[in-house]
Amino acid sequence: MNAFTRHLANIARLGVKELWSLWRDPMMLVLIVYLFTVAVYSSARAIPETLHMAAIAVVDEDHSPLSQRIIGDFYPPLFTRPAVITRDEMDAGMDTGAYTFVLNIPPDFQRDVLAGRAPAVQLNVDATRMSQAFSGSGYIQQIVLGEVQDFTRRYRASTTLPVDLNARMRFNPSLTQAWFGGAMQYVNYITLVSILLTGAALIREREHGTIEHLLVMPVTPTEIMLGKVWAMGLVVLVAAGLSLGVMLRGVLGMPIEGSASLFLAGVALHLFATTSMGIFLATVARTMPQFGLLVMLTILPMQMLSGGSTPFESMPLFVQRVMQVAPTTHFVELAQAILYRGAGIDVVYKPFLILALIGSALFALSLSRFRKTISQMA
Incomplete structure (x- = not known):
């Protein structure tokens, strides 16, 4: 050897x-x-970095078609089906951690929107859930503002832009x-x-x-x-x-x-x-x-x-x-x-x-x- x-x-x-x-x-x-x-x-x-099945509740004090349209825009997989609760249940639900977000739609919300006034909508966020709090609040603001804008125009439409941007996700399309x-x-x-x-x-x-x-x-x-x-x-x-x-x-x-x-x-x-x-x-x-x-x-x-x-x-x-x-x-x-x-x-x-x-x-x-x-x- x-x-x-x-x-x-x-x-x-x-x-x-x-x-x-x-x-x-x-x-x-x-x-x-x-x-x-x-x-x-x-x-x-x-x-997860992306929003997924975030728990949300809505206090609907207006009970108008506009508030119902806003509630109907929250659905899986971004959010759970929204629970409609009262104002008295809001603090208890946040304290127990049952909801990450609670959206409070005030009375006469639709009437104020149609009159050109700027009614305040309260969004309560459980900030201890950092992975969902930041991105989720942004999603909710876009949903509410989008529905209000479509409702005041009386129809759903997208503004035609001079440039058509097509985003294509490569390597991880989903x-x-x-x-x-x-x-x-x-x-x-x-x-x-x-x-x-x-x-x-x-x-x-x-x-x-x-x-x-x-x-x-x-x-x-x-x-x-x-x-x-x-x-x-x-x-x-x-x-x-x-x-x-x-x-x-x-x-x-x-x-x-x-x-x-x-x-x-x-x-x-x-x-x-x-x-x-x-x-x-x-x-x-x-x-x-x-x-x-x-x-x-x-x-x-x-x-x-x-x-x-x-x-x-x-x-x-x-x-x-x-x-x-x-x-x-x-x-x-x-x-x-x-x-x-x-x-x-x-x-x-x-x-x-x-x-x-x-x-x-x-x-x-x-x-x-x-x-x-x-x-x-x-």
């Missing part, structure tokens, strides 16, 4: 050892399954927010799990004393590190592939426009960088609590400023330049291009190359730090 074959055999055996260690850690396995299933679904369905929220959190969990697995594997060996056993074996620090990288990376890659097909495409019904194989190739390249980062953080931390704090300080800025939550172009120029060295920025770019827009390798080759460079740099830095840590322990 030549030297190269022996190195490959050692890396393979060390990786299998990592897989067996992970298999004996049920809490970590449960975490992986949870993040790529329940957490992805929850991220897609929770806190504007389904769950597709974006679920996919971006899925991308974030790939980064998070890969860093946690590799870092926890190294710290676990240090706490259990098995790292000293490796030092007396005929293996090099490079082989030890490569064994951890390929084993933990393979686990995350398999979990990501299953979640892509089962959760995103199956449960959430998200159409995958591009090649799933190309995307998973990008995932593998990204995992090369993030698993190396996980080992580097594990060499800095001495215990699992310290490692957890380091992960929080690292992963939160990387995910928030990667372009997954807000458009990358809307960030300050300084932040954009700094985030060019983070692997998450380029991973989000290729993920959005492939999953949403069906981009091919001719479009995403640049983030692929940058990820390869960043991964190589992180691997070299982590290997240097890992060798120093091993020498100190020896």
Whole structure:
């Protein structure tokens, strides 16, 4: 057996050892399954940006055709069927949280509108429900003003403009927010799990004393590190592939426009960088609590400023330049291009190359730090 074959055999055996260690850690396995299933679904369905089934009630003190037309304009899926209540029930309904919006139409509302006066309509909003309060109040104002305008004209009509603007929604024609929220959190969990697995594997060996056993074996620090990288990376890659097909495409019904194989190739390249980062953080931390704090300080800025939550172009120029060295920025770019827009390798080759460079740099830095840590322990 030549030297190269022996190195490959050692890396393979060390990786299998990592897989067996992970298999004996049920809490970590449960975490992986949870993040790529329940957490992805929850991220897609929770806190929608668009208005959906907002609870509304109307205090109709006018009982006129105009007030009835306004009430009839509130219907699913933006609002629930409006509950017609009295003024005495309004405060109690708001206090108990039964209604997010309560619209109070005053007496003689239609008569004042026809007389050219400007009657006041009161809109009560439960501002604790921030996800619906802001957008919902805007919808209600448009509905009320639109009905009043149509009623005073005696007919429904649209003003003819000199320019005809046709809006066409590409890549997400139905504007389904769950597709974006679920996919971006899925991308974030790939980064998070890969860093946690590799870092926890190294710290676990240090706490259990098995790292000293490796030092007396005929293996090099490079082989030890490569064994951890390929084993933990393979686990995350398999979990990501299953979640892509089962959760995103199956449960959430998200159409995958591009090649799933190309995307998973990008995932593998990204995992090369993030698993190396996980080992580097594990060499800095001495215990699992310290490692957890380091992960929080690292992963939160990387995910928030990667372009997954807000458009990358809307960030300050300084932040954009700094985030060019983070692997998450380029991973989000290729993920959005492939999953949403069906981009091919001719479009995403640049983030692929940058990820390869960043991964190589992180691997070299982590290997240097890992060798120093091993020498100190020896």
